[in-house]
Amino acid sequence: METQTQFFRDTWAEINLDYLTENIKNIKQHIASDEVEMFAVVKANAYGHGDVQVALTALEAGAHGLAVAFLDEAISLRKGGVQAPILVLGATRAKDVNLASFHNISLTTFSLEWLEEAANELEETSSLRLHIKCDTGMGRIGVRSAEELKKMETFINSSSRLHLEGIFTHYATADELDDTYLDRQLEMFEEMLGVLDERPRYVHSSNSAAALRKSTTHFNAVRVGIAMYGLSPSQEMKGVLPFPLKEVFSLHSRLIYTKELKAGDKISYGATYESSGNEWIGTIPIGYADGWLRKLQGQQVIVDGKRSPIVGRICMDQCMISLPGPLKPGAKVTLIGIEEDEAVSIDEIAEKLETINYEIPCIISTRVPRIYIRNGRPAEVSNKLLSTGGEMKN
Template sequence: MDTQTQFFRDTWAEINLDDLYENVKNIKQHIPDGVKMLAVVKANAYGHGDVQTALTALAAGAHGLAVAFLDEAISLRRASIKAPILVLGATRPKDVEIAAELDISLTVFREDWLVVAEKQLSEGQTLNLHIKCDTGMGRIGVRDEDELKRIEKVIHDRPSFHLEGIFTHYATADELDDEYLEEQLKRFERMLASLASPPEYIHSSNSAATLRKPGTLFNTVRVGIAMYGLTPSLEMKPVLPFPLKQVFSLHSRLIHTKELSAGEKVSYGATYKAEKDEWIGTIPIGYADGWLRKLQGQDVLVNGKRFPIVGRVCMDQSMIRLPGFLEPGTQVTLIGKQDEDVITMDEIAGKLDTINYEIPCIISTRVPRIYIRDGEAIEVSNKLLSPGGSGF
């Protein structure tokens, strides 16, 4: 397809759906037969794009999807996705009717929420619920067996509710010291034992636990970061059961090149001064795109070689030092591979003193996403031009 008719600036992200598909297939082969996988596509699929990511994960064998908020689930239903969808975070009880109408499963962790939610449902509606247990994460969740049993009883006693699942979340699964994880697991097992009857879905494993802790799998797992080809932590890299393929790459093109004389300066604050005559290139990406000011000095790839960003990153543009004159239009890779070199999400995360999860999430929606399948661009998501902001 002609991607240039879909956006009008030379900066874009590429989402390799073939690599996403392979990551999901490898994860499915790694877990035992019969264990279902929920593909986590919250936060616009960690910045990758929710609909294409969800469709690819489901095609690769994911059983259902998980999101953070009801709005995200509704977006998937509006895209005609029929698979099971679980909202992992809190939903206002006054909004449960639309969840029941669209067959979206919600998370419950308070008895009083159930009392209010029941009154919002129309006659004949059934709301599927998963109980969230706080076994040590400290965010939301039921904290003890007595509270859990009360909530279970309320759900079972109300025909408008169906207890579909129960889950918890590990705080330290991406660390190789398992002492705290084992404490959480034992607490979750005690809570499960207190139930009158187990629900259909029992899940505790995130990506990290799914990849390295088979004793935590129960009958369902939730996989997010690993699906996108990113390791849950640097500590886990040596113990990965199979290679992960980074799905997201970020590119731009030179829009201008110029030769500076020794002593001339670049960008706000004049923080960069040319020590000798040198060539500087400008690319149309800046901190409004999520390419933050702290990335001054970070390398980019041009013709397979590394060159640094010089001067402060601007809102919409950045400057790079070049080996000589290069034609405007020359491709620049900020994240991803060129020839034999690669700039990974982990490298950018290290420069920003954060984790790789954050990097694709902060690349803003004004950067178009080009979806690649079988080596060809199949679709462009451009939030700036799409009617109603749907992205498609």
């Protein structure tokens, strides 16, 4: 395997770009309209999958543009060679608007006060593309009244250096099957659209959940995040997904040491695990500093095609598992993913941690290298501690 960055321990995540491509193409086919553009959401290092690699693949698969949370993330994509439209969904400091202009990045505006400050900061030779965020019930950022929205439109249109490129909102309950609150938000958004002199190029409100199950929210653009990574937006939605999703992220390690315990032998900090008889134990080089949290004690992994539990407390850099037999160091261990007839899903890990699936790939730290699978084989290794990534090699 030819790689751009080597890594020197036996723990890694695999990012299957073939699955990412398939998910995106299925989503586009489900939307079934050439008039609806897709923005692939690659914030938070593409939900822990790798920003540049996922962005380039998403664009190849048919995404029109990209969405991130912060200006830093957008600039990282530009430096990685991404030339497609990029929208920053979150707040950007007004004093940084010239940087956004230089990198041809669209920003979100959410108040008249911010607009006035940004206009004062903008250099005479610069121009800025803007999307207005409407708060229809999410309660984070956004203009909350049609009156203020109208003032913002008028202010933008009065300037030759400000360009109203888009307008959007975000749904708080799109991943729930009860549409009462979603419909209320949609109605409010449509009322706000009605006060504009002219609708901008992009009108978007759908996240993954709304894009998959509520066509009335599509307008002419959708923002797809969690679904393109192969994860259901909620447990509630699993039964109504229009097609199967393929998990893009998997996590693996290898046994670095094995030993046979006798009855009464103890394992790890606090000596919380005690062997009840002769038992083979293996050590793998992953711990809570990698995002494999202490609360995962007792969680099963897959080794030698069998499920095996984590025993004792998870350490910062290592943890121990009870083995099905006397395995040798070097044997592969799958913490998330499919191995032979067994599977450990991201949803299973999320349930163990009492959280949502979004959080799991995000918390696997950057010191865990990502290996990118393309055309069924490894294409690149990226480790954020050592490299910012780059073009994939085939």
